Structures are given as structure tokens and as C-alpha cells.
Amino acid sequence: MAVSKCTRLSSSLIKPLLDSVDNVLFDCDGVIWRGDQAIPGAPEVINSLKRSGKRVFFLTNNSTKTRKMYAEKLAKLGFEATEDEVFGTAYCSAVYLKTVCNLEGKVYLIGSNAMRQELEAIGIEPVGTGPDPISGGQNDWISVPLDPEVRAVLVGFDEHFSYMKLNRALQYLCNADCQFVGTNTDTRLPLEGGKAVPGTGCILKAVETAAQRNAQVVGKPSSFMFKCMAAQFGLDPSKCLMVGDRLDTDIMLGSTCGLKTLLTLTGVSTVADAEEHQRSGCPKRQGMVPDYYVNSIADILPALQA
């Protein structure tokens, strides 16, 4: 195996790499699909990996879908996948609150219906989803009714995010005992044609600024999602390959957790980005340099079918 980093995964290197791992972890958007379209060849790659005896997992920072919704989307696009292979931040945040925060009480949720469902499924009662329009003035806002059983604020993607939600989060977080968790810090959701909409990172930054404290973050590059998966399936990190399109989240998570890493160029990051991190000499930035890269995960298909 090559020891230098950021190596193109040529056809002769694919088989040795796959032989060295038992588990392949895929980020979703920009890796196996873009929006509602599968990356050409991606379903065949994942299905072939499974037939060859590999375990496959899906790791996404996106908080807008439940495990069930992801399993349905995967099936619709031709991927063989089950709910328990999906680790999204809606599900993982619920696990985090339950197992790391040992939460007893309710959660004030800035987030989606999917997050509400995952919390309820694990036995945590969320309050706050849906629109929360402004009314009254400053004196009404400081005395906004709060639920005395709320013990944590959880922030994920919320298209209904508003000043009133920001204010309500601040009023809860003024209590130093109230825990503060965020799904992820991605600043933008990239869409087709180089366009983007604001990501959860913008919403979380507004709440952190108001609260004057930082949230505990569940999503990549934090290692929690891998730990959650590794605990459930008994995974050996050295036997895992992390495949992603973002150096700052996917590849960083892989480096932090001791996984092998593969960058695919169908999404956000480029080889030039990776080389710049490598040349920087900065230890933190070198955690964003992948072991290998491919143009598309479809490039590994011939080796799987050989």
C-alpha cells in the first residue's frame, strides 16, 4: 500500500484497499447522490460492495430526514440499504442527548419534523417545532412562556427559524444548567449550478452568539457519529474506509477516528484544496488530507466486478 497521502486511487490500488477493510462509510450528498439524482454508477458500487461481504453505512450531517426517510430515498434511487445503516444527525442528535447528555426532561428544538420524530422515537419530548411568529415588544419577549421541563436546546436545520425562536433559545440557555447541542456547523447547503442556501451553521452561530456559549456539535467532523455506529456494530476503525466529498467534515472525521479515507470529486472539495492542506505544514489541516481520491465512486466499480 502507498504510504504517501492524497494518492489517486488507480485501478491497481483499489483491490488492496478494499481487501484491507470490512466496512465502507459513505457520506450522501455529493458522494452517492446529488439532490434527488443518484451519482451514475453509485447504486451498483454500493450493492456490489455488499455482495462482496462488506458492511456499508451512510453518514450524513443533514438533519432534515429520519433514518426511515433516508432508507426510502436510498431504495428509490436503487441502493440496497436498511434503516439501521443510516446515521444522520436527526437520529444521532437524539442518541447524543440520551446517551451523552443523559437528558431527563424535554428539549427545546429548533429543527425539522424529522428531528422531532427521531427524538420522540428515542423517548425524548421535543417542544417548539413549526412556525413561531413574533408578537408584542421587548417586554413580552423576555417574559415569553417557557416550558419548565426543558433541559436542553437542540439546534438543527429549521426553515421556520425566526427571531422569536432565537429569543426563546436564549431565554432557555440563560439557565446555565440547560444543555446546548447542535446537529452540525455546515454554513451552506450546496445545490446544483454552484448555488447554495444557508445551512444549519448560520442558525447555530446566531444562537451561540445570543447565548454567549458554544454548542456541543454532533455532526462531522465531531467523532460522535462514528462512535455511535462503532458501538452499535462493534467496528474496528482500522477496518473502515470513510468516503466523502468534503475535506473539513468527512475526511477530518476519518482522520480523527483512525479510518482510511477516500475523497470523491463529485461534490464540494477538490484535489487542489487537499494539496493546499498538505503543503500547509499545519497538523490540524493535515487531518483534512485524504489517503486517496477518485473522480467518482463509480471508478471503483470495475475492480468490484472483476
Next chain:
Amino acid sequence: MAVSKCTRLSSSLIKPLLDSVDNVLFDCDGVIWRGDQAIPGAPEVINSLKRSGKRVFFLTNNSTKTRKMYAEKLAKLGFEATEDEVFGTAYCSAVYLKTVCNLEGKVYLIGSNAMRQELEAIGIEPVGTGPDPISGGQNDWISVPLDPEVRAVLVGFDEHFSYMKLNRALQYLCNADCQFVGTNTDTRLPLEGGKAVPGTGCILKAVETAAQRNAQVVGKPSSFMFKCMAAQFGLDPSKCLMVGDRLDTDIMLGSTCGLKTLLTLTGVSTVADAEEHQRSGCPKRQGMVPDYYVNSIADILPALQA
């Protein structure tokens, strides 16, 4: 005169200090009023200063009122004041866009009706005030209708702040030629009883995170508000005294602009805060140490009436 900093303004020091200046600049909230109540004695202080021949100005980072609205509030609370003595960020942002940005075109405004009025008064057309509820999905959000004449995004306090406004600001700011201005970075609006609601700084941070660039900030501690006032009235900085309750905005502005500075303890900052900055040895933090402090501006009244 004392040369050491952070000196209690004892009665013997008041007259020499006032004799050394022609102009006294007051922050408003926490200095001359709290919410809708005048600080006891404050109207008498300001009215006496004027009768003794001093020019008085009012400098506030609050963007929710026009100059006219401030003049009305001042009159109602017993202060003798005129509109042209008031420099709030609603007015100053409009001047900034006109004179510093040389704006030709419209402004996408995340802000209050007061900001809209000040922009219109100076001949700039704002778009975007009022509620902007969410509809549709990501593909609708990236293709949200934009006004092709918008050349700047201005962010101030906006109780109607929403994900859709954040998204619209991002879509405008993806054009590198679109200017980006914020009224102020105060993270909280302090209210009675130690309570607070989220300030403009939270909203601005969300937009900056989405846009991946920093706004030009008009409010204190940026020196623009003083420059604006000094240009209109021909002020000599060494003949000005800045009176405020916040070290990081009011006192910092005073230090940066070469004004004499007086901290009043009826608002946010304490003498202990100032002493900590002084001991820090950090040049930037030492800009937050006032020349003098008083418990309340009412303390200078006897010297004025003598």
C-alpha cells in the same frame, strides 16, 4: 488633571474636566435612560450642560428609531434635545451607504421601519422590510426573486428576521459586487432585572456566516458615528467627552477617536471590568479603560449648579 486612567470622578475633578471640553457625547440606554425611564437627574445634567454653553450629542447603536423618534422620546423624558443632535445607527447607516459606499441603487434591508424611513429620507430605496415567511423548498429558495437594482445588503435589528430573509441576503451577497453593511454587533439588548433579548449582533453573525464574508460595521466601537458628527459640526476630538456604560463600544470608540472618556455605572460595565482590561497589558483591551468613572451622570450635577 489626573494622568492615571480609570479614576473616580470626584467632585474636585468634575469642573476641570468639563472646562477642558466643548462637547459632551452621551450613549443613551444605560446612561441617560433605562428602557422608558430617565436615569434620575439625567435630564437636569443635560439641560444644565447646554445652559453652560456645552454642545450635547446622543450616540446610540440602537437601530430601531429614527432621529425624529429619538428627539420625541428625549423631549417626553424631559431632555432638551433636537433631531440633529441624535446619531443613531438607523440614521448613520443611511449616511454611511450614501457617503462611504457611494451607493447607487437599492438596499436589501434586514431591519426596522425606522431604518427604512432614514434610508428613504436620504434618497436610498430599501426593499425587504416586514415579515418574509418561508414557502416551497430548496429549489424555490435558490431561485427566490431578487431585485436587480439592489447593490447592498444592510443588516440591523429586525424582529421579523427569518430563514427566508437570511436566504435572500445570501443570494444578494453571492454577487461579490454587492456591498455588505451592519448597524452594530451588540449581541444582546439588556433589559431590566438582568434579562436580555437577542441583539443585532446575532442576526449579523448569521448573515456573515452564510455569506462567508464580514460586514462593514457602522456602530460603536467603529469610529464612523463620531466622524459623521465631527464632519457635520466641526468638532475637535480633544474637546469632546464621551460618556457611556459599555467599555467595548462607548469607551472603545472614545479611545479610538481621541476623545476623553467617562464610564457611568448605571448600565452594563463595571469598574472591575475596566480594571481587568487595564491589568491585561493588552493594548487593544487598554482602549477599553475609561479616563474616569461615576456611579451615575447625576453625580456631576452639583458641580454644574455651583
